[in-house]
Structures are given as structure tokens and as C-alpha cells.
Amino acid sequence: MKPAPFEYHAPTSLEEALGLMNQHADEAKLLAGGQSLVPAMNFRVVQPSMLIDLNRVQGLSHICADGNVLRIGAMARERQLEFDTLIETRTPLLHEAVPFIAHPQIRNRGTIGGSIVNADPAAELPMLMFALDARLKAQSVSGERWIDAQDFFAGMFTTALVPNEILVEIELPFMPPRTGWSFMEVAPRTGDYALMGVAALVTLDENGKCTRAKLVYLNAGDGPVDAKEAAQSLTGEQVNDARIQSAAAMASEKEISPFGNVHTSPEFQRHLAKVLTIRALKQATQRVGEMQ
Amino acid sequence: MTVSITVTVNEQEYTREVEPRLLLSDFLRHELGLTGTHVGCEHGVCGACTILFDGESMRSCLIFAVQADGHSIATVEGLAKDKDNLSPLQQSFWETHGLQCGYCTPGILMTLIPFLKQNPNPSEDEIRHALSGNLCRCTGYQHIVDAVKLAAEKMMDVNSG
Structure with missing residues (x-):
């Protein structure tokens, strides 16, 4: 058998799962x-002596709107996100990005919570949580707490969760009005981990001035990388070609720190980041006003 | 330590004692003798072991057999009534030379069954995207794409006729 032996538990309620944890x-x-x-x-890179299977726990797969936020159960499958109309209308960035996650067979089984907690710097969902200002609800026997996505990712495959906590829900604010979005990545083959990827958000006021911008990268460091200075350079300004070029240069040369891997050098990743940022900012700017 | 599980595979119910670490792919092959589900990479990359889990395509090498307890699985063995009555999808692979060595074929068929249900008239681009999670080392995919187009036509004819 491939995996090492382990003890298996399949709790049916969250209380039971929290107790086991x-x-x-x-x-x-x-x-x-x-x-x-x-x-x-x-x-056998990982050999846990016990698995606590969350697949039979009830009440962790919802996607619903609550005031100005979406609430997504941690066990919602990536495939559910892909076809959900609330996600499509309220957080179109997430809707656009989900099909880039692996393949349909993987998305049918993979969950939003699992991907977030795995905290792979090359994965899409952690950086999307960053880009969308998610809040993550961690629960343990002693209670619950909300963690901002910005504080959740603590390095490669590492999160702010303490050992007895379970991520149970993700809260995503609706994207603000007059916000354009874009998600782009480059992978050697469709569905593979991307060499580089970017999520861009641009909010413009009635005069076309940028009031808020966001640029977040995957596979650009030991977690999601938020290029704050590049984004800041756009705010208060008209988002024209020259400003896009300079923001892309700033993000790709100064703010990201890609490591390279067997498929790519860090220099090539920086090149991809620059090209993708230019394209993504152009697309995001063009899309302002498209959101319903 | 073993666990007793009851799984419906191709509409037939099986009860077996399994170790929790037994993969669903190995359960199908070694416990039930359903060797049509192939294992390639055994870490979720190649797609050869794709089965339907409650109607949705998934990698059987990334699911433990215990997790299938009480669930319904479909494998390639359930597609044709017998060797002279292939399903429209299988018949299309036959007619367009959609396989060579055949190792990847069961996984590809199980990927395409729900795909064609959700998308009965797919474009070539959509077909290629649907196939992106299944590696084929022989065909270069062209004849597989032809097979899917032909299958879509056949299934539309059946549904409209």
C-alpha cells in the first residue's frame, strides 16, 4: 500500500471533529x-499517525450572502465555487481564477479550506484570499476567532492556526462598486502549478481616478506576495499606460522574491510578473463598471 | 485495524473489510477485481485512475476506500453492456482510433462521461480543456478530440431521436 498506516476518524459533527482535534x-x-x-x-513525505476526515461533517459546505459579505464553508469544493452565481456576481475575481486550479477532477474533490490551510505559495486560493481581503474563521473547543488573510499565511505551508484549531469558514467582502479585476497566470501546461500568477484589482472614482488598487502574486515568495508599493503608486492617479508600466516594474523588480524551480529561473519569473501585471492592470481597468 | 465498508460500484453493492490507508484505486483493482481502472502516477497527475464518485469525475488514487463507504462509484466496467454493445463514447473511440496502447483510455472515458452530460455540444477548445487532466503518451490527443466530437454527435442524435 502506498501510504503509511494511520488511525482513521470520520466525525459527523463539527463538535466531534473539534474534540478529536x-x-x-x-x-x-x-x-x-x-x-x-x-x-x-x-x-510517504507525510506520515500522520491519525487522519480526521472532515468529509462527513455536516454544515461546512455552504456558500451564502450575509449583508455585504459572502460566507463560504471551508469544505465547499472548488467545483462549487466555479459554478456559484453569488461568487460570479459578488467576487468575479474568484470566479475568474477558480478554473485555473488544477483540473476538473481535482476541483470536484478539492476544497477551499484545504487549499488555504495547505498554504502552498504556488496555489491560487491563498493569494486570492489576500487579494479579496478575506477573513478566516478558526474554531477550537475553546471558541472561535477571525483571522485576516493578511495575518493568516505565516510562510511556506505554514499558517497562523494553532494545532487544535480548524478553519471552518471564509468571509469575503463583496468587491466594491466600480472595481475591475483580472487574474492571469503562466503554467507549462493547463492545470499545472503556475510559474507566476497575478491577481489585480482596480477601483476608479467617477472621474477615472484610482481610489484603490491591489496586486497580489503567487509563486513569488514564501506565501502570497502583496505588492503594496506598486499598488499604492496607482492610487490617486489616472491609470494610464505609463503608470501601469512603472507599477509593473516596481512590483516585478522590487516587491516579489521568486525562488525559481526546475522549470524556471527567478529572472524569468520576474519577467513573467512584469508582463502579466501590465496585461492584468489593463484588463482590470477596462473592466471597471462591468460588475453587476 | 480494518474497517467494514459498503460501496456501490456500477450499481452493485460490495461489503469489504479494508485498512483505512487502502486507496480507492487499489480497492477497486485488488479487492473487487475491477482492473479496468488503471493506476499510472498514483499521486493525482496522470488521470488514469479517474472514476465517478457520486457522478463526478475524481482521482481514485487520491481518495481512501473508507471514504467511499455509503457512496456510489462508477468505473469503466459499467459503461458497456457487453463487448458487442459499447456505449456511444466507447464506440466513437473505436471508430476514430482514439486509443493506441489504451492505458489512459478508462480514465479519459470516465472524465468525459460527466463532461458530455454537462456540455453536450462542446467546442474543440472546451474538449481540450476537459482532457487537460488526463495524460496520453501515444495519440497526441488529436484522435481523442475527434472521438469526443463524434460521441457528442452520436449522443445528440440519440437524445433528439
Whole structure:
């Protein structure tokens, strides 16, 4: 058999899952969609002595609107996100980006919470949480707390969760009016991990002046990389070609720190970041006003 | 430690004792003898082990058999009534030379069954995207794409006739 032996628990309620996590926090791994954990277990890179399977826990797969935010259960499948009309209308950036996550077979099983908690710097969902100002709800036997996405990712494959906590819900504010969006990435083959990717958001006022911009990158450091200075250079200004060029140069040369891998050098990743940023900012700016 | 599970595979119910670490792909092949589900990479990249889990295509090498307890699985063995009565999708692969060594074919068929249900008249681009999670080392995909187009036509004819 491929994976090493483990003890298996399949709780049916969140209370039961939290109790198990509290008791076995040091040895147990949570199993959500398993699309990153199970490959690692098949390689025996990861050998947890216990798995707590969340797939039978009720009430963790919702996607609903609540005032000005979307609430998404941590066990919502990526495929659910892809076809959800609330996500399409309220957070079109997420809607655009989800089809870039792996392949349909993976999205049918993989979950939003699992991908966020895995905190792979090359994955789409962690950086999208950054871009969309998500708040993440962590629960344990002793209560719940909300963590801003900006504070959640603590490095490569590392999060702010403490061992007995479970990520249960993601809160996404509706994208503000007059906001344009763009998600772009370059991968060697469709569905592969991208060499570089960017999420861009641009909000313009009635006079076409930028009131808020956001540029977040994947595979550009040890977590999602927020190019704050580049984004800041656009605010208060008309978003024209010259400003786009200079923001892209700033982000790709100064703010990201890609490592390179077997497919690419860091220099090529910086080149991709620059080209993608220019295209993404142009597209985002053109799309202002398209959101319903 | 083993766990007793009951799984419906191709509309037939099976009850077995399994170790929790047994992968669904190995369960199908070694416990049930359904060797039509192939294993290639065993870490979710190649798509050879694609099956339907409650009607949706998934990698059976990335699911534990215990997780299928109480669920419904469909494998390539369930597609044709017998060797002379292939499903329209299989018949199209036959007619357009959509396979060579055949190793990737079961996974590709199981990927395409729900795809064609959701998208009965796909464009070539959509077909290629749908196939992106299945590696084929022989064909270069052209004849597979032809097979999907032909299957879509056949299935439309059946549905409209």
C-alpha cells in the first residue's frame, strides 16, 4: 500500500471533529479534499499517525450572502465555487481564477479550506484570499476567532492556526462598486502549478481616478506576495499606460522574491510578473463598471 | 485495524473489510477485481485512475476506500453492456482510433462521461480543456478530440431521436 498506516476518524459533527482535534492535535492531520495531502502521503513525505476526515461533517459546505459579505464553508469544493452565481456576481475575481486550479477532477474533490490551510505559495486560493481581503474563521473547543488573510499565511505551508484549531469558514467582502479585476497566470501546461500568477484589482472614482488598487502574486515568495508599493503608486492617479508600466516594474523588480524551480529561473519569473501585471492592470481597468 | 465498508460500484453493492490507508484505486483493482481502472502516477497527475464518485469525475488514487463507504462509484466496467454493445463514447473511440496502447483510455472515458452530460455540444477548445487532466503518451490527443466530437454527435442524435 502506498501510504503509511494511520488511525482513521470520520466525525459527523463539527463538535466531534473539534474534540478529536483537541485530543490529538500533535499527531493528527485533518483530511479535507485530500488533493495535496494524499499525494504527499502516497510518497510517504507525510506520515500522520491519525487522519480526521472532515468529509462527513455536516454544515461546512455552504456558500451564502450575509449583508455585504459572502460566507463560504471551508469544505465547499472548488467545483462549487466555479459554478456559484453569488461568487460570479459578488467576487468575479474568484470566479475568474477558480478554473485555473488544477483540473476538473481535482476541483470536484478539492476544497477551499484545504487549499488555504495547505498554504502552498504556488496555489491560487491563498493569494486570492489576500487579494479579496478575506477573513478566516478558526474554531477550537475553546471558541472561535477571525483571522485576516493578511495575518493568516505565516510562510511556506505554514499558517497562523494553532494545532487544535480548524478553519471552518471564509468571509469575503463583496468587491466594491466600480472595481475591475483580472487574474492571469503562466503554467507549462493547463492545470499545472503556475510559474507566476497575478491577481489585480482596480477601483476608479467617477472621474477615472484610482481610489484603490491591489496586486497580489503567487509563486513569488514564501506565501502570497502583496505588492503594496506598486499598488499604492496607482492610487490617486489616472491609470494610464505609463503608470501601469512603472507599477509593473516596481512590483516585478522590487516587491516579489521568486525562488525559481526546475522549470524556471527567478529572472524569468520576474519577467513573467512584469508582463502579466501590465496585461492584468489593463484588463482590470477596462473592466471597471462591468460588475453587476 | 480494518474497517467494514459498503460501496456501490456500477450499481452493485460490495461489503469489504479494508485498512483505512487502502486507496480507492487499489480497492477497486485488488479487492473487487475491477482492473479496468488503471493506476499510472498514483499521486493525482496522470488521470488514469479517474472514476465517478457520486457522478463526478475524481482521482481514485487520491481518495481512501473508507471514504467511499455509503457512496456510489462508477468505473469503466459499467459503461458497456457487453463487448458487442459499447456505449456511444466507447464506440466513437473505436471508430476514430482514439486509443493506441489504451492505458489512459478508462480514465479519459470516465472524465468525459460527466463532461458530455454537462456540455453536450462542446467546442474543440472546451474538449481540450476537459482532457487537460488526463495524460496520453501515444495519440497526441488529436484522435481523442475527434472521438469526443463524434460521441457528442452520436449522443445528440440519440437524445433528439
